[in-house]
Amino acid sequence: MGSFRLFDLNDAQRAAVVQTTGPVLILAGAGTGKTRVITARIAYLVAQGVKPANILAVTFTNKAAGEMRERVAGMVSEGETKKLTLSTFHALCVRLLRQDIEPLGWKKNFSIYDQGDSLGLIRAIITRTAAKDEKLEPGAAQALVSKLKNDPRIAAGGAPNDSTLVGAVFNRYQAELKRMNAVDFDDLLLLAVRLLKEHPEVRQKWRDRYHYLMVDEFQDTNRLQLDLVSQLAHGDPPNVCVVGDDDQSIYGWRGAEVSNILEFERHFPNPAVVKLEQNYRSTNAILHTANSLIKNNPRRRPKTLWSEHGTGDKVRLVPAPNEQEEAAYIIAEMRQKITDGLAQSFADFAVVYRMNSQGDFIERHLKEAGIECLRVGGKSFFDRREVKDVLAYIACLLNTDDDSALLRIINLPPRGLGDTTIDRAMAHSITTRTSLFKAINDPAFLGTMSPKVRAAFQEFGVLLDEFETKMLAVGASYEEVVARLLDEIGYFPEMRRHCKGEDEALRRETNVRDLLRDLGRYQERSPDGGLRGFIDKLTLDQEREDRKREDFLAQTPRVTLITLHAAKGLEFPHVYLLGLEEGLLPHERSKVEGTVDEERRLLYVGITRARRFLTMSYCVNRTKFGSAMSCTPSSFLKELSRDHLELIQASAVLNAPVSETSAKGHFSQMREMLGKSG
């Protein structure tokens, strides 16, 4: 604590740390100690007498923010660490909006719609809006809506053309959200920016708070995120330090603008630019291969990674007849490496690929071979129905206008309010332009219902009222009140009724109990956060606790199976990059969409994950949609330097050791395939 040492840093890192004023652009290549520099810089600022409360560091993920806090805590006192603002973009915006959103026309208790909530709303709007012959995929619509929100004209308060289906869906979607006193993830950014732009007194308040800004993973920022930084930045010149690597920008399809980092000078003139090129992760064979690939990208800030680790083993390129043999090769080589002592355990390996479906295949093969694996990313976060149910009840208590939450629980457990009734209530809420909750309490509407239905609505309203009061009571334990609510509505028996087997029932019940326990713990730890704070935290941090626990409890070392996207930021002693085929990497679609550069960066990210050994493979034939298709090796392979590359036939490891003559044959084959370049 209270100790960090500048002389532990290399020259470039130190330069980045001590440049505390004005705009700073830190170009941090893969594995160059980026997190170390950011955390050291924060510690240095504090050591220089800057008040921790005046420092703001923004990251993309909760994981990154947490990691940063942990590492800063090792250099700065506990009291000072607490005063720092280390936050994700979205969490920062929530904080801002919870205090100051009112001038924009939302109430402070607004609900936050996550991706799933938002998709549900969009789906409902499409069915209501689209003509019979018009079709629009909800997922595609959602992506377009998100894109529109990053459009400067929309961000400035404009609306898209109402006569196109997408435009109409967008406009209705926005109106519905506002009617429900709700915002989606993009709105968090959009509204925060609008608030700062349009309300000078609010802007001043937040500028007074933060004098030193730092942004991590700047290459992944979108337009709104840059706007937010620009709005918060102040002073002449402003103290804005961004850290990133344009070569690792792989989220363009999600709205990230590489131009934010490529044209940083345009947004913040005369920055100090520091390049971190000394890599502490990989061998030079791996770095050389990575450098040779990425230099083919036209729009980039040139960087050349190097390390003091020596050349290391050659990078292997393995053609396999098909994906079965590709898998068999990997398994055989992993076993061989463990036998040879080149790897400690299966946990030293990562298998990295472009598409999740490739992971299914390799997972099957590994399991068959009796090798444990850990699948990172993918699905699994959608099957928490029971948690969503309970959260919907809480959401209703916090914001009765939240229709999505209300719809979820209005007939759960069944209280005689079926689809037809709800449809009528929805229709009434739409015509009267009020929330569903107001509609079902409107005498004009209730008068049209049968006495039975009317009683059901009234009873439901009383229930919500009663528990809202209980929740607001001074000294109320949220955990207890929610538990009482679940008891009162008979939630567990009802849930049990819907479960197939006893294990499912038990699992779901455990999930809910865990949620309640988390709620209790949250209230203990952050008594000021309120129930709202708990819900916000869950909405903005979808990373499940159980996953962490599962990782922690894992007894057997496991091979990591991961997509290239999810692998960013991670490292492994041994990396297998699968499916280096034209159409897969670069993906076919990228060629149509003109985003091959981003695919090249994706491969670059993959290569730079490896510490000591890297093996890349491709299939000559691959089963696609049920039938075998012949594949062409990825065009990226031609760009790789041959200096540290060796060609290995899959059969070489599967069968006998390679003889010298056949090895020569392989080299000439490789030369032929790779052409004259490199």
Added chain:
DNA sequence: TGCTTTATAGTTTTT
């Protein structure tokens, strides 16, 4: 209301 049949498409994913 819940289950089976049929159509359809088929990257990458965090907040």
Added chain:
DNA sequence: CTATAAAGCA
């Protein structure tokens, strides 16, 4: 081929 979603059916 296979997962998933909408549609149809009991």
